[in-house]
Amino acid sequence: MNRFTAPLWVFLSLIVLLGVGLTLNPRELPSPLLGKPAPSFALPRLLAPQQNFSTAQMQGQVWLLNVWASWCAACVDEHALLLRLARAERAVPIVGLNYKDDPAQASAWLQTLGNPYAYIAVDRRGEVSLDYGVYGVPETYLIDQAGRVRVKQVGPLTAEIVEHSLRPWIQKLREEA
Amino acid sequence: MIAELGQFALSVALVMALLQAALPLYGAHKNIPAWMAAAKPLAYSQLFLLTAAFASLTYCFVTHDFSVAYVATHSNRSLPLLYRISGVWGGHEGSLLLWSLILALWGGAVARFTRRMPAPMTARALAVMAMIGGGFLAFILFTSNPFTRLLPAPLVGRDLNPLLQDIGLAVHPPMLYIGYVGFSVVFAFTIAALLGGRLDAAWARWSRPWCNLAWVFLTLGITLGSWWAYYELGWGGWWFWDPVENASFMPWLAGTALLHSLAATEKRGVFKAWSALLAVLTFSLSLLGAFLVRSGVLTSVHAFATDPARGLFVLIFLAVICGASLALYAWRAPRRVSPVRFALLSREMALLLNNILLGALCFSVLLGTLYPLLLEAVSGVKISVGAPYFNFMFAVIGAPLAVCIGIGAWLRWKKHQLAHLPRSLSVAALLSLAAGLALPLLSGKYSFSVALGLTLGIWIMLTTLAMLWARTARGARLRDFAATPPAVYGMALAHIGVGVLIIGVAVSNAYSVEKDVRIAAGETFSLAGYDFQFNGTVKAPGANYESIRGEFLVRKNQQLVATLYPEKRTYLVMKTPMTEAAIDPGFTRDLYVALGEPLDDSAWAVRLYYKPLLRWIWLGALLMALGGLIAAADHRYRPLPRRERETEMPLRH
Amino acid sequence: MRAQRRQRLILLILSAAALSGSVALGLSALRQNINLFFSPTQVRIGEAPSGRAFRIGGMVVPNSVRRNATDLRVVFALTDTASTVSVSYTGILPDLFREGQGIVALGAMQGEQFVAQQVLAKHDQTYMPPEVSQALKAAQQNRERSRSRSAQ
Numbered sequence: 001m002n003r004f005t006a007p008l009w010v011f012l013s014l015i016v017l018l019g020v021g022l023t024l025n026p027r028e029l030p031s032p033l034l035g036k037p038a039p040s041f042a043l044p045r046l047l048a049p050q051q052n053f054s055t056a057q058m059q060g061q062v063w064l065l066n067v068w069a070s071w072c073a074a075c076v077d078e079h080a081l082l083l084r085l086a087r088a089e090r091a092v093p094i095v096g097l098n099y100k101d102d103p104a105q106a107s108a109w110l111q112t113l114g115n116p117y118a119y120i121a122v123d124r125r126g127e128v129s130l131d132y133g134v135y136g137v138p139e140t141y142l143i144d145q146a147g148r149v150r151v152k153q154v155g156p157l158t159a160e161i162v163e164h165s166l167r168p169w170i171q172k173l174r175e176e177a
Numbered sequence: 178m179i180a181e182l183g184q185f186a187l188s189v190a191l192v193m194a195l196l197q198a199a200l201p202l203y204g205a206h207k208n209i210p211a212w213m214a215a216a217k218p219l220a221y222s223q224l225f226l227l228t229a230a231f232a233s234l235t236y237c238f239v240t241h242d243f244s245v246a247y248v249a250t251h252s253n254r255s256l257p258l259l260y261r262i263s264g265v266w267g268g269h270e271g272s273l274l275l276w277s278l279i280l281a282l283w284g285g286a287v288a289r290f291t292r293r294m295p296a297p298m299t300a301r302a303l304a305v306m307a308m309i310g311g312g313f314l315a316f317i318l319f320t321s322n323p324f325t326r327l328l329p330a331p332l333v334g335r336d337l338n339p340l341l342q343d344i345g346l347a348v349h350p351p352m353l354y355i356g357y358v359g360f361s362v363v364f365a366f367t368i369a370a371l372l373g374g375r376l377d378a379a380w381a382r383w384s385r386p387w388c389n390l391a392w393v394f395l396t397l398g399i400t401l402g403s404w405w406a407y408y409e410l411g412w413g414g415w416w417f418w419d420p421v422e423n424a425s426f427m428p429w430l431a432g433t434a435l436l437h438s439l440a441a442t443e444k445r446g447v448f449k450a451w452s453a454l455l456a457v458l459t460f461s462l463s464l465l466g467a468f469l470v471r472s473g474v475l476t477s478v479h480a481f482a483t484d485p486a487r488g489l490f491v492l493i494f495l496a497v498i499c500g501a502s503l504a505l506y507a508w509r510a511p512r513r514v515s516p517v518r519f520a521l522l523s524r525e526m527a528l529l530l531n532n533i534l535l536g537a538l539c540f541s542v543l544l545g546t547l548y549p550l551l552l553e554a555v556s557g558v559k560i561s562v563g564a565p566y567f568n569f570m571f572a573v574i575g576a577p578l579a580v581c582i583g584i585g586a587w588l589r590w591k592k593h594q595l596a597h598l599p600r601s602l603s604v605a606a607l608l609s610l611a612a613g614l615a616l617p618l619l620s621g622k623y624s625f626s627v628a629l630g631l632t633l634g635i636w637i638m639l640t641t642l643a644m645l646w647a648r649t650a651r652g653a654r655l656r657d658f659a660a661t662p663p664a665v666y667g668m669a670l671a672h673i674g675v676g677v678l679i680i681g682v683a684v685s686n687a688y689s690v691e692k693d694v695r696i697a698a699g700e701t702f703s704l705a706g707y708d709f710q711f712n713g714t715v716k717a718p719g720a721n722y723e724s725i726r727g728e729f730l731v732r733k734n735q736q737l738v739a740t741l742y743p744e745k746r747t748y749l750v751m752k753t754p755m756t757e758a759a760i761d762p763g764f765t766r767d768l769y770v771a772l773g774e775p776l777d778d779s780a781w782a783v784r785l786y787y788k789p790l791l792r793w794i795w796l797g798a799l800l801m802a803l804g805g806l807i808a809a810a811d812h813r814y815r816p817l818p819r820r821e822r823e824t825e826m827p828l829r830h
Numbered sequence: 831m832r833a834q835r836r837q838r839l840i841l842l843i844l845s846a847a848a849l850s851g852s853v854a855l856g857l858s859a860l861r862q863n864i865n866l867f868f869s870p871t872q873v874r875i876g877e878a879p880s881g882r883a884f885r886i887g888g889m890v891v892p893n894s895v896r897r898n899a900t901d902l903r904v905v906f907a908l909t910d911t912a913s914t915v916s917v918s919y920t921g922i923l924p925d926l927f928r929e930g931q932g933i934v935a936l937g938a939m940q941g942e943q944f945v946a947q948q949v950l951a952k953h954d955q956t957y958m959p960p961e962v963s964q965a966l967k968a969a970q971q972n973r974e975r976s977r978s979r980s981a982q
Binding site: 005007008011012014015017018019020077080112160 | 450458500503507
């Protein structure tokens with residue numbers, strides 16, 4: 001090592017450090033719920049407040065539970081993707097869990113951006129979300145026919161997560177059934 | 178349709194970039210003139226294609242084409258035209274496209290303005306620039322395509338981040354990128370010179386104006402960013418030592434060092450290897466900045482929406498470009514110590530000292546920025562480095578640097594006799610010391626940091642002015658001032674700018690009065706001799722936001738000084754609240770009012786600031802940029818006229 | 831020749847001194863100015879220092895934000911879903927401070943309360959500061975572990 005190669009070595013160690021740094025950013029979190037039954041609940045529906053949505057309705061189906069709120073900026077990030085998911089062929093129903101939100105604002109939000117949800121349950125005080133261990137919004141759960149949580153995604157969904165995690169799982173669950 | 182056109186232009190540009198990276202390089206290696214000559218038309222074609230791609234994206238923004246995903250996520254039906262245009266670079270994908278366009282612009286400029294450079298040098302330099310451009314185009318096309326369609330198209334779009342809906346931030350990224358990318362020219366010249374084995378004074382002579390110009394834009398970009406953060410973030414600070422800010426500051430420090438060492442290399446043929454290394458480092462730090470901003474490895478309050486996959490791409494790109502150039506440097510850098518000698522007291526030594534100190538500053542910023550990452554990688558402990566660290570380092574390393582500025586410009590090349598240093602220097606030292614120590618007494622609250630800042634600032638200004646004066650002879654002042662080359666005036670202006678900046682920083686840091694208060698309509702609060710009377714709030718709708726606007730009457734000694742209207746906006750689509758501070762700017766002080774939050778019927782939490790000499794910080798930075806511009810325009814840097822070239826060329830081959 | 835060698839030696843010594851000086855200075859300044867990060871759980875079990883500034887991160891517990899009527903003091907609860915720490919702050923909260931969202935605060939413990947000098951919420955749409963999401967993750971893993979232990 002002389003004074004001309006020294007910059008190269010220093011730089012290479014910097015690159016290794018940055019590479020390690022890149023792996024340190026955790027987004028997919030293990031959940032104690034994985035493989036366990038999803039907490040059941042019954043809550044009023046956002047667009048039809050007289051009716052309740054209950055998890056029992058989804059028995060025997062593979063479905064997505066998406067926790068969102070109109071005040072959550074990151075929810076807008078994944079919204080286009082949810083719309084695409086909902087309109088895809090052989091789509092799984094998406095249930096929205098509207099977390100600590102003003103119903104009027106939530107409805108207005110859906111009107112501007114589009115509604116991907118089959119049902120929307122209103123969790124005004126966040127009690128159901130607490131059962132699910134929601135860190136923040138948005139969060140998405142994949143729940144199987146027997147009502148077990150299979151995938152938990154913290155933070156906005158991305159096309160990559162849909163392709164590499166959700167789709168394979170949905171396919172597998174449907175084939176098993 | 179237009180979006181597809183843009184996409185097509187991008188793809189062709191990538192092909193052109195690959196050709197431009199390969200053909201001229203091989204041509205220069207094998208000495209095939211036709212292949213070398215291909216570099217210039219290819220560079221122009223890149224410029225044309227990227228302009229077309231950029232124009233397409235702008236068209237999609239202006240016409241609300243929300244079937245383009247990037248437009249849908251960064252614009253909105255009610256977004257004003259100005260922000261629809263600046264929205265083009267308001268997100269990751271579009272800002273990368275702007276990066277590429279600016280690189281193509283610099284490439285075009287190199288092709289146009291280097292007619293007098295030897296053909297192999299131009300060919301190699303343009304090939305290196307095309308490698309960088311190709312990498313960024315591949316990055317855009319494979320990971321961050323701004324032209325991806327979103328079907329079905331949403332109706333209104335989800336709006337541009339409200340923080341970016343502002344004139345300061347519309348102009349800040351282009352300036353900053355012109356600066357960042359401009360250093361790629363010097364980088365390309367250096368690689369070309371290393372490849373050709375001709376790292377000589379001519380290389381330094383060609384590099385200097387480009388380096389100056391890039392530095393001017395980087396200075397302006399950073400200044401604009403600081404100004405924007407001051408009035409838009411609602412905190413009233415002008416620099417936060419945030420990783421993203423540091424990412425732009427490190428290339429600036431390295432670039433400033435490069436600016437000075439290139440002067441020594443051109444004039445005296447010294448520090449060749451060092452200048453080459455600095456050129457590589459400056460551009461590498463620009464790329465490192467791009468990595469830090471876009472990968473999410475560091476926590477920052479204003480990073481781009483981050484994505485590890487993108488981070489990986491930039492990291493690999495950084496590793497390839499900088500790794501290869503540092504390897505090339507290790508292999509080809511001139512080993513022979515230049516025969517040129519200089520004494521301990523000489524212009525060369527002053528420039529060397531300048532480089533060592535600027536290098537130490539740059540290193541401490543790098544250390545402070547990356548230390549959290551290092552510690553987490555090694556031990557898993559999460560920390561952050563506070564602003565006091567950076568402030569301390571800058572005071573300790575910056576003070577000797579400021580002293581050097583005053584003396585350095587006086588020194589002669591090669592050797593300066595101590596006895597020849599004029600008496601005026603010691604007079605300047607005494608004067609600035611006296612003024613610096615005495616002036617803080619006027620404020621009623623003595624501060625040693627202000628005394629230090631004033632002493633250094635006044636020292637730099639006095640010595641620089643005295644240096645200009647000393648260039649003229651008694652009886653022929655006007656003639657001699659006119660005969661002084663613009664580059665000297667540029668340097669003087671930039672150095673005076675440093676002095677102004679130091680004084681602004683010291684005084685505003687020490688004597689600012691900042692208060693968060695509870696204030697009800699009709700009440701008055703006194704701060705630093707100013708009475709702020711709050712007249713309550715009214716609703717004021719905007720184009721794409723709702724706003725609550727407060728009214729403050731500011732009086733001093735019963736005289737009305739200013740009426741300020743701070744706002745609290747809520748942007749309708751994103752539901753984001755935004756604080757719009759109201760500022761009464763002045764040469765001697767800024768008054769700053771920002772609405773916090775409503776407390777009850779009529780009372781608000783309000784932020785009131787009095788900031789003396791704050792404008793001096795940006796004034797100093799602007800003077801520096803202006804000085805750089807004047808120096809870059811000096812015709813002495815221009816390539817030799819044609820006649821001389823013809824006699825010179827045979828010697829070079 | 832000798833003059834040249836001496837000159838190189840001086841240069842070498844100068845740059846070595848500057849480099850080692852700035853490294854030593856930098857490291858000592860760093861040591862005094864770094865802020866460690868702790869989660870509410872770590873604070874509760876006494877891992878966080880008392881009387882020294884550190885950063886704490888977590889989610890603002892919904893409906894816990896209380897504002898004083900007379901001055902600008904705000905008190906709210908910060909949680910990593912396992913433990914909760916009460917935080918007090920005097921001043922104006924950032925625009926993006928919201929219940930149910932992640933924040934980071936800088937300050938020190940005074941008795942049972944964390945007194946913050948600075949409260950940071952991210953100034954863009956990104957989801958959550960990485961430290962906060964990691965603290966939340968750790969808390970949940972611990973809970974899982976203790977749950978399986980109690981089941982045995």
